[in-house]
Amino acid sequence: MRVALFLTCVNDTLFPDTGRAVVTLLNRLGVDVDFPMGQTCCGQPQYNTGYRHQAEPLARRFADVFGEYDAIVTPSGSCGSMVRELYPRMGARARAEGRGDSLARAVAPVVPKTFELTEFLVDVLGVTDVGAYYPHAVTYHPTCHGLRGLRLADRPLRLLQAVKGLELRELPGAEECCGFGGTFAVKNADVSAAMGADKVRHAVSTGAEVLCAADNSCLTHIGGTMSRLRVGMRPVHLAEILASTEAEPLPWETQPQESRS
Template sequence: MSDTPTVALFATCFNDTMWPDAPRATVTLLERLGCRVVFPREQTCCGQMFTNTGYADEGTALVRRFAQVFDPFEYVVAPSGSCVGSVREQHAALARRAGDAGLERAAEDVAGRTYELSEFLVDVLGVTDVGAHFPHRVTYHPTCHSLRMLHVADKPLQLLRAVRGIDLVELPAAEECCGFGGTFAMKNADVSIAMGSDKARHVRETGAEVLVAGDRSCLAHIGGILGRQRAGVRTMHLAEVLASTEEDPA
């Protein structure tokens, strides 16, 4: 790794459209840690939503675009375990299905340089204390793709434990799915809401002020249920907490 690593921010389409504070916080955090961050404007969707619903041709077109846009960069970092999981687990497979060996090699190469935020901080930069300050009671939900596809393990918790002023409390049944699952939430709404309600109940049991996760999509699902319950729990992306300092609080 160079002394000043160049990082391409993969903002993800849903963050860019609905929750831009997460990618903004990612930039703030990485620059504070000495990275040079660039934002390739040609980036679009990783293709996960097409792939997961059976539109392989459309997904393959987005794999090709992703590989072209991010090929020049030393590292690609995204505030989303779900989208990074797609890049790592689906892109080469889609190219292989299409019979495009060149695209398969390109997809594998870029995937090897693509990281979810917490694993980039811990595994590549080698830091757990990022200089954050967040004096609130917090509980953390490990999202399914970060946990089961990327195997980030306790890296987000390592980072949160080092935050000054934080009161980090364990979430009961933390590894249970929240029920979002992308289109699963629309195709199986009753099951999704039941799972989300269980997760919201566990969040309330912690007495936390803030629920933190590495995927804004899951936070939207759980947060929507907590909001309808008037639970008084705020949802925040991990990047927002880690970017918070005493001088510039979140």
């Protein structure tokens, strides 16, 4: 199986450790991972802000760059949801506007083989115990795209429950949005900040050391709120927890990233 890592532009720019963790994890499970250097943004910021025609060339590029692979794995529920949910809509809309089927035909092959990391682990590789060791109390925030878009359900929780040394604590109001929502946080800053504060308050109430999620965009928002409120809790991407082992803990695991502070 030829597997490609779609890291996403946010992770590539701000959270490269997440990408390293995905490669470390998949290599440990016997999966060789390619990183196509031609990958760019999936077009989600343009699409969500109303510039939908401008997102189309990025969808075509994604299809060109990743089309040859058997599976495309991403540590981002939001970008995975963009490919799986919105690329087909973009193709259908282009057809409805009389611009033909070329976009729909271009993206059709990559849509079904794009997987968020936990989907790939549980559904494709068929594993929940990935051999991880993470001796911390952790609470899990299911992000909106993962929960409502990709319908990840309990896949992330099943993976976390199998991590040795990890104490998983239930997050009150887990299914409530953290308030990030991409440009929502910019256009509705006060509401976004209030939602973020609610999420942090619930996380702190668990007594956990770490808040985990499968999308760094949400962790950026939550982590910034944690830093401003000085709650002493760390946001950590799920991939970094799953990549850590007792024999080889990740070198960055115990150090908060500056971009999340």
